[in-house]
Amino acid sequence: MAEPKNTANQRLTQIKDFLTMNKTATTIPWDPDCTKFPTRQALPNIPGAPAEAAWVWGDSDYIGRINLLTPTRVAAAAKEIKTGEIIPVNMPLDTPNQPAFGREVFTHEIKVLAENLAYDDIYHMNTQSGTQWDGFRHFAHMESGSFYNGTKGSDIIGPSANHKCSMHHWAEHGIAGRGILLDYRGYAHKKGINYDPYDYYPISWEELYQCGKDQGVDIRPGAQGGDIKIGDMLFVRSGWKEAYDSKSPDDRAKAALRHGSGKDGEDGQRYAGLSQEQKILDWLHDCYFATVAGDAPAFEAWPTHENYHLHEYILALWGMPLGEMLDLEKLAKTCREKSRWFFFFSSAPANCPGGVSSHVNGNAFL
Template sequence: MSTTSTSERVQAPDQLPWDPNCTRFPTRKELPKIPGAPKDAAWVWGKDDQLGRLNLLTPARVKAAAAEIKLGEMIRLDLPLHIPETPAFDREPFQHQIKELVEDVVYDDTYTLNTQSGTQWDGFRHFAHLDTKLFYNGTKATDFHPTDPDPHKCSIHHLSTHGLATRAILLDYRHYHRTTHPDDPYDPYTAHPITLSDLHACARAQGINPLPTARGGDIQPGDLLLIRSGFVEQYHALTPAQRRAPADLCWAGLAQDEDVLTWLHDCYFAAVAGDSPTFECWPPTREGAPGGVMHQALLACWGMMIGEMWDLERLAGRCREVGRWTVFVTSAPAMVFGGVGSHANATAIL
């Protein structure tokens, strides 16, 4: 690490492991080349690291983020567990049963669910780098076997143990597009790519400078990025029969291009989340690495959790009312040893 002033601590790219307490980190172009890692990998927090970008959530940053709590209003960001009624990608729908232990007196209940079936976090076991088949920080699929000497590499419980509490920035792209392009609406149930220019224009319309603080912007290391594309709004507008119908697997989301990827990397978000089933535009708008499927870059290369199908409707409406787009968010992923993903269990506090 090198230091340029008493207030700025700059992380040198090749000085591993990186210090999460730094205030300025290398750009995507400056990432060190790590032996055995895919190009563009940021396996920089230590050879045994399991947290990825959550390393940025230092006590100092969490304490500073708490200053976003001004009204004390809590808004839950999870959909009910049974939504959507027909999960995408042939995933199992949520099932709930009540068990009577003592007649008329004592009851339990049991859940059967797929952690990817509703509001969720994609953990680091969810998606590998496609060409190398490596998961975050060099983990392999064979490391997931129960008989492996360390069967919990990239497990969701590491993220749960650390916890997630930080400042979130909500970009309400659905509202921005509707108000600035009233004659050119888009359907969230189509492959509508949200480009970097779209994101920047949306942010500036909300009074946010979309550049990282290192470049004079408003995005701080460790922020959580929230994108409202309109999927949840559209879901609630469907008829019961349409909600039960198999999904067409087409959704609006972030474009898989180099500009978007570089912005996501260089802003040093702790994690990202959106309201669609994939966060990124689906199907992908272009093929090839590191574009094509954004999941491989975020999860496998950078250790950046991806939240999907978050319910941002009430939060977006309240942010418009109070005129600010930064809030404090907490999330408690499931404490499941060896787990792949988790429901978000997320709350925004204004």
């Protein structure tokens, strides 16, 4: 009798792993220390999960691809520190002065404990109003109404609320590893590509590939012969912070308060960012980035012109932390001066039980 196909395939994989010294993720829950993982097109079907869900780290997992930041990978990433320079990527808490998407303005009050002797701070903020991590509670897979790993709205707020996908899970693990910056804005200036970061402009995979090539980096995953390693953290500079700094306070506020869909000539929030094309989805998934981030308010081109958002895939389906509005200006300048685009990166998310999102509190180390 012929053995079942899946058993035969597993044995073939075991033989290949023995010969190549790899360790392939085949059985759920996956081992984060594996050296080979399935492509987006080869993801296993998970009962009860939406198609293309990578809920593969265990039923009680709420850190997603942060699992890839293993001690082995973090120790290897630390070797990227050559000169010891520290470059923060956090904008001031009151920047932007007028947040977009109707979010609350940051306010800061000094509380007097004893005149001339002791003081406290009181902050009032929306964690989405500036440099931020979008947590897994922030954006669901729209068709199924599921957040990462089966979390529902009723888990987040209401009488049955609990700590599924809470931000504190990230904080308890920690975020540190090897970062890679793709300075698309710098590349665009060099090549005479003109666009307004405050308008809809989708950055395609081909453009990012050429940007990487210009930087001397092959942005394909290592499994395809590229320079990206499992667990790397992606940063894309689209130029939003550069544009913000060039605007007057009135123009900044006017852009942030735009209303409407932003489509078909209608006013609304519009920003440059990654295209929602299938090649971008394949690349973001198959590189097995631990996190992705950019300097724009949405990371992806906004508004999406597809019937889906990158947010749905990145956050809800794959469990990949998504950073927005990071200040990448100094990092890009330094990386270009040194012709070095990889670095060590660390972030300390807020340890907030039940939290939805967090300021990044991040530093790059060169």
